[in-house]
Amino acid sequence: MNAKKSSLASAFLPVGLLLIAMTSVQTGASLAKSLFPIIGAQGATTLRLVFASLLMFVILRPWRTRLTRHSLRAVLMYGIALGGMNILFYMAIRTIPLGIGVALEFTGPLAIALLHSRKITDFIWIVVAVTGLALLIPMGQGGTLDLVGSLYALGAGACWAAYILYGQKAGADHGVQTAALGVMIAAIFIAPIGIAHAGSALLTPALIPVALGVAILSTALPFTLEMIAMTRLPARTFGTLMSMEPAMGALSGFAFLHEYLSLSQWLAICAIIVATVGATLTSRSQAAVQAHDN
Numbered sequence: 001m002n003a004k005k006s007s008l009a010s011a012f013l014p015v016g017l018l019l020i021a022m023t024s025v026q027t028g029a030s031l032a033k034s035l036f037p038i039i040g041a042q043g044a045t046t047l048r049l050v051f052a053s054l055l056m057f058v059i060l061r062p063w064r065t066r067l068t069r070h071s072l073r074a075v076l077m078y079g080i081a082l083g084g085m086n087i088l089f090y091m092a093i094r095t096i097p098l099g100i101g102v103a104l105e106f107t108g109p110l111a112i113a114l115l116h117s118r119k120i121t122d123f124i125w126i127v128v129a130v131t132g133l134a135l136l137i138p139m140g141q142g143g144t145l146d147l148v149g150s151l152y153a154l155g156a157g158a159c160w161a162a163y164i165l166y167g168q169k170a171g172a173d174h175g176v177q178t179a180a181l182g183v184m185i186a187a188i189f190i191a192p193i194g195i196a197h198a199g200s201a202l203l204t205p206a207l208i209p210v211a212l213g214v215a216i217l218s219t220a221l222p223f224t225l226e227m228i229a230m231t232r233l234p235a236r237t238f239g240t241l242m243s244m245e246p247a248m249g250a251l252s253g254f255a256f257l258h259e260y261l262s263l264s265q266w267l268a269i270c271a272i273i274v275a276t277v278g279a280t281l282t283s284r285s286q287a288a289v290q291a292h293d294n
Contacts, residue, residue, distance in 0.1 A: 014229035018241055021222035021229070026248045028218025029098055030256035032090065035210060039198035041090035046194025047202060047211035049086060049187035052219035056180035060224070071170065075178060078166040079185025082223070085159035087190055088152045095149035097259045099250025103133050103268075104153035108160030109242040125278040129243040132271030135264045164238060167230050179227040183219055247272045 028048075035044040057063075085105075093101040110129065170178040194202065201207075230238055247269040253259035261269075 014232040017225040021225040024222040026252035043198030045087040051215035053184040053187040060180040074170040079182040081162035083186030083189040088156035092152035095146040098253035102249030103246040108157035129275035132268040135268035
């Protein structure tokens with residue numbers, strides 16, 4: 001009985017961590033938009049990553065990590081992908097709604113889910129998720145989406161895919177400390193862009209509390225939790241579970257930014273949640289089969 005409870009806990013733990021991480025990220029994104037008028041998306045990304053890297057450096061103590069040439073490459077690529085994902089997403093949500101930006105960005109993890117799909121049931125949940133994403137994008141509400149913002153979001157999606165792939169490789173070698181190393185690399189990669197754009201405005205004292213909040217909510221907490229979950233879930237399952245991210249973004253945009261949703265977009269949220277639950281149940285059943293076979 002205890003073994004069964006332990007098995008259920010281990011199955012649901014990474015899923016729960018992902019849900020917390022997604023909620024935290026979208027709340028932080030809503031807060032970050034308040035910084036855009038002062039220091040721009042580039043400056044907001046820089047402050048987010050710099051403060052997050054300092055926090056994670058102290059908490060996770062990544063200097064204890066022993067890096068080989070092979071693992072260093074994975075960590076470097078993970079950090080660069082993380083930085084690119086951050087700045088491109090913030091550039092996107094300057095001109096398109098938060099939920100729509102997340103939906104377009106999700107093309108990255110969705111591609112990972114497609115590449116790792118093997119069974120018919122996997123494709124069913126992916127089709128449901130894609131249907132939800134199609135409903136989530138407003139094609140006829142007073143005009144089309146901003147093209148530049150949409151391209152930024154798709155670019156963030158490509159970085160997200162690389163973040164998943166390299167994060168799993170780096171995380172397998174160094175666990176949760178990989179998140180700290182990745183954020184530090186991302187901060188070094190993005191900081192020159194933010195400094196060039198915002199200059200001395202980045203040093204405005206009034207921005208520090210907000211920047212710290214964004215760093216904790218959008219980077220330090222969620223990326224640490226994601227790294228833990230990432231090393232406990234197959235890439236296919238991780239990518240499909242992340243389909244709930246657009247729903248989280250839409251709800252956060254509604255709650256904090258007053259970005260109201262149409263009926264079709266609410267239906268999209270339901271479709272994405274169904275896909276997420278289905279993928280979770282499929283993952284559990286496959287894990288049980290694998291355990292039995294072994």
